[in-house]
Amino acid sequence: MLTLYYxxxxxxxxxxxxxxxAGADYRPERIDLAQGEQxxxxxxxxxxxxxxxxxxxxEGTITENVAILNYVGDTFEADGSVPSDDAFARAQCNQLLGWFASSVHVAFAQMFRPVRTSPDDAIHAGIVEGGRAALTSHFNELDDLCGPGWLVADRFTAADSYAAVFHRWATRAKFDMSVYPRWSSLVGRVIERPAVVRALGQEELKPDDFA
Ligand SMILES: N[C@@H](CCC(=O)N[C@@H](CS)C(=O)NCC(=O)O)C(=O)O
Known part of the structure; x- marks a missing residue:
């Protein structure tokens, strides 16, 4: 039995x-970040x-999205994680996940939590602005990568759902999402998948939040 802390x-x-x-047998365990439960x-x-x-x-606990997604891919060999049956598709997926986790996610953190970059309030506006500028560049690149199918080898992977999570964060941060039509249409395809609808339901999120 698996337990996912989310x-x-x-x-x-x-x-x-x-x-x-993957249809995995797992127990979702909610952590309230706003209340500091982490x-x-x-x-x-x-x-x-x-x-x-x-x-x-x-066997033990796995942290870091990228490691968890590789574990889920190898264990269940299903869509939505990291491909396990094709070395190039696996590398392409990990390449995107690595970029998302180490650059795009970090730029969001810079924008949402400037205090983690510096305790000096006086420079927070500049840190936030730098995060927004980095995100704008990442978003342009991401939109260019999106075609009519999925991001990797025309199969649904964790790269697509990660892109949907970023889309929701960017919408909430009041970026103008109308300038990213390909990314937005990818997100539309992600959120209509039955497994995604189930995960959103468990997290009490609405598909409309991703529009
Ligand atoms: N490098 C980690 C980053 C995980 C991370 O930053 N998670 C955020 C939620 S998106 C978190 O738990 N934040 C709690 C906090 O910042 O106090 C990964 O990719 O899994």
């Missing part, structure tokens, strides 16, 4: 969708980095 709408939604796509003793025993997602398996 927070509604956080990057953990990507792992949540992967488990639903810093509580109980959760720090699960993930000392105080972050979701974390996946508890019979």
């Amino acid at each position: 927070s509604p709408g956080a990057c953990s939604l990507v792992s949540h969708i992967a488990l639903e796509e 810093h509580g003793e109980e959760f720090l025993r699960v993930n000392p980095h105080a972050r979701v997602p974390a996946l508890v398996t019979d």
